[in-house]
Amino acid sequence: MERPKPDETADRAFTVKVTAGVIAIAVAIWAVTFLVLPVIDVRNAGIDSWTAICRAIGIGSPSPPSSPSAPTVPVSKVAWTDLTMDLLAAGDSTRGEAMAQETCQACHIPNGLTADPETIPSITGLSPRALFKQLRDMRDGQRPSDVMSPMIADMTDRQFADVVAYYGSLPMRNSHLRNLKEPTAAAMTLATKGDTARALPACDSCHAATAGGPLEAPTLTGQYPVYVAAQLKAYAGASRNNDIYGRMRGVAQKLTDSEIADLAAYYNAPQ
């Protein structure tokens, strides 16, 4: 069949109509989102219409609503700024090892054992960020410790970065198989699934070896059960409170004593 000759007049009229239609819709949407809705929002935002329109197109920075800011006593002064991250990245484990031999190893033995499991945690293989946060908090007073705080009072952040690079590079404590108990079903559930009814996230979502969660969350795998239980109780009673935004206090307060004991045992078990 021969292709019919295109009707150029009709085509042009159609093109004009469609183009006009598209432009009309674009203008209508632009007007609604940049003019109408911002002006309507003004009734709540406490700003005038002109400011609202300017902000809708990205001009002008709003000031927060008037509210007196409370006096701040941060539960931890550690912040994961670029400065802190660069400092940790520059941590030198060779210098750290020398420092550890001088100061740390009497209690925190490089094979992962410690002099007193209840008060001295196994720190080998922990993330440098987790260790750095606790060292800072112990030195700066947010997690005061009779032994640690005076011992590290004169250490600099750079020295901390070196020491944590060293301990972070060591293998984790290998739980002694003879001492292991089978974790209870309740502990397994709490650690791997959490408890939605109590808004308890799974412990493993932050504390398993490859978990996400807050950067300072330590891996608990292989930690001494007596130490884990003691820290959970300290959080629950708020005698330890250097967790930012109460993330651990909130969790620990919801746990029963038997759950604490079970969870501590769970993390000592090899997974």
Add this chain to the structure above:
Amino acid sequence: MAVDEISTVRSERIWTYAMVAVAAVMLVAIVHAGIAQHFGTPSNSIETVDPNTLHLAGEFVSENLGTRVGLDGKITTRVVTTQFAFAPDCVVVPQHMQVTLRAASPDVLHGLMIMGTNVNTMVVPGYVSQVHTVFDKTGEMLMPCHEFCGLGHSQMVARVRVVPLEDFQPDEQGRVSCADR
């Protein structure tokens, strides 16, 4: 099958009308949500905040969170969404009053919503999310995180307690918290 010019043009026209109708319906829906249901655009409150130092100083320090009646009488509820909890995990708000909810995240992308209200926003690290709302019914409602934020996401939920205005008694600093009640 051959298609003649007339039927091609007719087909194009039908589809053009259909697409215009779809765009128009969407536009009407947006306008309706914005005007009648007050689903605000975020654009009038684009505010940036440093997520790394959120806990050190400024509006979102722990002491400043929760519901507070400002000196100007405006009610503001501030929450921090963090892995994997809301801080605070329970807030009190009055019934039939304008409440401004302000949220910030120190770590990753979170979100929050309160069922049956217009409160539904993402909380993006680096920005303050702000929603204005009025709670019509008293009672306790759940405010879950609705943006996947990590392995503990499904347990991340806060409670919102809506109380009659006469039971909404701020302390001398203008605060009202779940613990006082």
